[in-house]
Amino acid sequence: MIKSMTGYGAAKGVSGKIEISIELKSVNNRYLDCTVKLPRVFLALEKPLKSVVQERISRGKVDVFVSIDMSNSDDVEIKVHTKLAQGYISALKQMAEDYDLDGSIRAIDLTRFPDIIQAEKIETDIDKLCEDCCKY
8 A cells, every 4th residue: 555645635515604715735755744725814724634534644845725704704894773773863864953953864864973874793613623624
């Protein structure tokens, strides 16, 4: 049985709605030298991925490239700060009354005020993502 330290492999998979692509490239080296390259926000995955490589490969220079595509995930939630919006509406109505102005207020008018509409990032389950990455 031939065991070579030179090779290339690639795998793609899905974790929830997150698409994962992993490429592995290895060349001859006397000792194991493993480098993992992945998006900065997922640096927590580096150590578990290195461990998986070390369990399966004993020597060689191994580069692991991880691409994570979250474009299909539901990781952003849009929220309306209703109390703040109501405060602005009351203030605008009071101004309209005090200065004898047209009092019509449209929703688009409220978006001009800060913090009425907020986009909140929903946390990604790093443990699940790590588990799914390590099985590819």
